[in-house]
Amino acid sequence: MDMLTLHAYAKINLALDVLYKRADGYHEVTMVMQAVRLADTITLVDQPHDIELSVSIPGLPADSGNLAYRAAALLKSYAASQQGAHIRLDKRIPLAAGLAGGSADAAAVLKGLNTLWGLNLGLDKLSKLAAQLGSDVPFCLFNGTMQATGRGELLEPLPPLKPCYVVLAKPAIAVSTSWVYQNFNPGKVTVRPDIRAMRTCLAQGNLAGVAQNLVNVLESVTIPAYPEIAKIKESMLTYGAMAALMSGSGPTVFGLTSCQEQAQDIACRLQAEGVPEIFVAETVSKVE
Template sequence: MLFQRAYAKINLTLDVLGRRGDGYHEVDMVMQTVDLSDVLWLEPRDDGEITMDSTSSSVPVDERNLCVQAAHAFRRRTGFRGGVHIQLDKHIPVAAGLAGGSSDAAAVLRGLNQMSGAGLTLDELAELGAEIGSDVPYCVYGGLAIARGRGERVTRYPHVPAMYAVLLHPRIFVSTADVYKGLSPSDFTDAPRSETMVQALAEGQLERVAEIVHNALERVTMSLYPELKALKERVASIAQRPVHMSGSGPTLYVLTPVQTHAQRLYNALRGIMKDVYVCRFVGGYAEAHARS
């Protein structure tokens, strides 16, 4: 049985450059993995079948699941015919803007690559991941990266800033499709903030990072879900620091370079909602393997 960890991500920047001819939007965003993670076990099957179980009833375990799709895509690409049972221990909130499903799919690709001995590089796995979902290529790598295009063009950076994120996941369902549909040309930019963000992180200007964070989707999400806007304002009054949104939402987060401050904020926010997490920034999977 093979163990894989699938980390959540947050968007430190998310700029939309415009609408593409294929119906997607052109994005330019900085993403960072945090140590909130799902755990997967991959067990070989002798009958060649691909099966799956999950600890979360909110997660489908059939062909709709990106993990199952990833296993099929891997077999098509490599010719591997072995079966696998995927056991998912779910900790990342579902439909939260944290790329939990994409990270799980990326973990399956990495795991099957190891199990089968196919020997694909991370770059080749990321290319394969682009067939499954826009965030999967980034999730194959993890760590700090800029993702461009519809998210599939990934530039990685080795920095692991000593930063903490306090995440809040309200029980609000956000339709990503509706959020992107609500964008107007005034939300688009030709001056993305990604390079400025990466430079601030590389130079250790951690207090400046929170000032650079930007999410072009936030205006639309907050207008569609006023209860989320009200929660953000309440959290800001408690935290006395900027409050940000990851992806299309609804997860909100507060950044701090000080662990004790993150813990105090966690304690305060637990008084107003259940799903609060203290996370630290973590490096990518390639760096983790190099250390092991």
């Protein structure tokens, strides 16, 4: 095998709670994370020695400023491998969106090069390497539906979300994850997620119950600074979404729908309102 192509799936947060700031500077979190079929495409070509990265959009780093490149360099160093690779990254997941696009790319590179280079590292070892790259990277190795704790790297598989369609809408803003966490104030949080209730609804295949329990405490930081996020949430609900929530640190908003036709209708209405980036994606129910 000298070439391999993988899909790097985006994620949304069905629930996100920030518990406290840890001594190491990270925040202790508990989240329910869900993969969706909005994906970047990673093509890996084996070559001697060097790691090279090419990207499909201007302005995206093609060196150590890109998590995909750093993932390859980390794996090469860990394995003391003399092999290299050319990585082709075709972006579809929007940047700085709260959808873990960079983390998904890094996870795909770790999985792909592990295969391409014949390293035969297990997922436990890859997960430890992934955690060195970013808190969302371990989840992106597995996809599916999982509860994440610690700083996001400790994972527990959950019963899969009942298959549904998700409308993803990103306003024309970029939000810094570090800025959001630095400005998080627990005193401004009015509602916290009920993770136990969410887990119960997932186990029962109760999509309406999952929708009723969508909560993200980081909205308390991002929405006051960017009120257009609240406007998109309101529009999604008006147009028939079961529920709407900001994903991660934002600014992307997702709405849950039970069928593709309704999701497409909501997407068309949001497009008419002028929302610049809109996607419709099915959930990924299988841990891959």
